[in-house]
Every structure is written in structure tokens, then in C-alpha cells.
Amino acid sequence: VTFDDYMQANSLATQNLAEAGFESNNDLRFIFLSSVSVYGEPADNALITENSLCLPSSDYAMSKLDAEERLIRLFKKQQIKNLDILRVAPVYDYRFRMNLNRRVLAPNRLIYLRFGSGAQKISALARTNLVDFICFLVKQDTHVSQLHIMNACDFESYTFNQIIRVFKTSGVCPA
Numbered sequence: 001v002t003f004d005d006y007m008q009a010n011s012l013a014t015q016n017l018a019e020a021g022f023e024s025n026n027d028l029r030f031i032f033l034s035s036v037s038v039y040g041e042p043a044d045n046a047l048i049t050e051n052s053l054c055l056p057s058s059d060y061a062m063s064k065l066d067a068e069e070r071l072i073r074l075f076k077k078q079q080i081k082n083l084d085i086l087r088v089a090p091v092y093d094y095r096f097r098m099n100l101n102r103r104v105l106a107p108n109r110l111i112y113l114r115f116g117s118g119a120q121k122i123s124a125l126a127r128t129n130l131v132d133f134i135c136f137l138v139k140q141d142t143h144v145s146q147l148h149i150m151n152a153c154d155f156e157s158y159t160f161n162q163i164i165r166v167f168k169t170s171g172v173c174p175a
Contacts, residue, residue, distance in 0.1 A: 010066075029142050038064050084137055085149045086152045122158055130152065
């Protein structure tokens with residue numbers, strides 16, 4: 001996948017969708033699923049908040065941040081009445097583990113990967129928690145124009161050792 005592909009799918013398509021939404025509804029409420037990857041990879045393992053500096057380090061992350069910026073411009077031009085940007089941690093559920101698999105399994109699922117002690121932590125987000133939060137947002141009163149940027153993850157972060165242990169006990173094993 002190229003940078004242009006990411007820009008088409010994540011940034012331009014998002015802007016086009018928001019503009020089309022405004023044409024049919026002047027009170028447009030837009031919920032955008034961005035990514036915590038817009039922050040990049042902080043070297044000091046500092047706590048990341050919504051006010052942390054965005055330093056995307058991948059084409060995917062750059063396209064997500066560009067989409068956010070396009071939506072914020074539309075919000076400022078009042079083409080979006082309410083804008084919620086959710087910067088989601090890697091999403092998972094029982095059947096969809098790709099976001100975690102690629103962090104603990106070697107290519108071709110040959111072995112588990114553990115860097116250092118495996119005690120390093122990663123935030124993740126259960127799909128059901130994401131769905132519940134979006135439902136909560138949709139039910140909120142939107143009479144006042146608002147822009148929210150929110151990080152979304154499970155309450156607890158997980159160590160790589162915990163993820164590997166869960167994978168082993170649930171049958172998600174290397175080839």
C-alpha cells in the first residue's frame with residue numbers, strides 16, 4: 001500500500017463523506033475513527049494525552065492525521081455541526097486479532113516475539129467497548145456545536161507477556 005493509497009482511503013474519502021453528509025444535513029454530526037498512531041512512537045514511554053504532540057511516523061498515521069485536519073477545517077467552516085474524533089488504540093475481539101497478532105507473532109506466525117522482558121505495555125481497545133462508546137456518543141445531546149478529540153482504549157493496558165499468554169491459552173498459536 002502506498003502513501004497515495006492511504007491518502008485516498010483515509011483522508012480524501014473521509015473529507016468527501018463529510019461534505020456529502022453536510023449537503024444532505026446541515027446539522028451534520030460526524031464521528032471519525034482515527035488512530036493513536038498519529039502520535040508516532042514516543043521514545044520515553046510518556047503518557048499520551050489528547051494534547052500530546054502529533055508526530056506520525058507511518059504513511060497510515062500521516063493519512064489519519066490529515067483526515068483529522070480536513071474535518072477540523074470543515075467544522076470551523078460550519079459544515080460539520082458536531083465533530084468527534086476518536087483516536088483509537090489497536091482494536092481487537094475474539095475473531096479479529098490482527099492488530100495484536102502483528103505485535104507478538106513473527107511473520108508467517110512461526111513464533112511469538114518478545115522484545116526485552118515482555119513487560120512493555122500497549123494500549124488496546126476491545127471492539128465491544130468501541131461500539132458501546134460510539135452508541136453513547138450518538139445518544140448525546142447535540143444542540144450546541146462541539147468538537148471533541150478523544151483517545152479511546154481499554155481501561156487497562158496490556159503487557160506483551162499478557163497478550164502472548166492469552167494467545168497461547170486460547171489456541172492462537174504460531175503455525
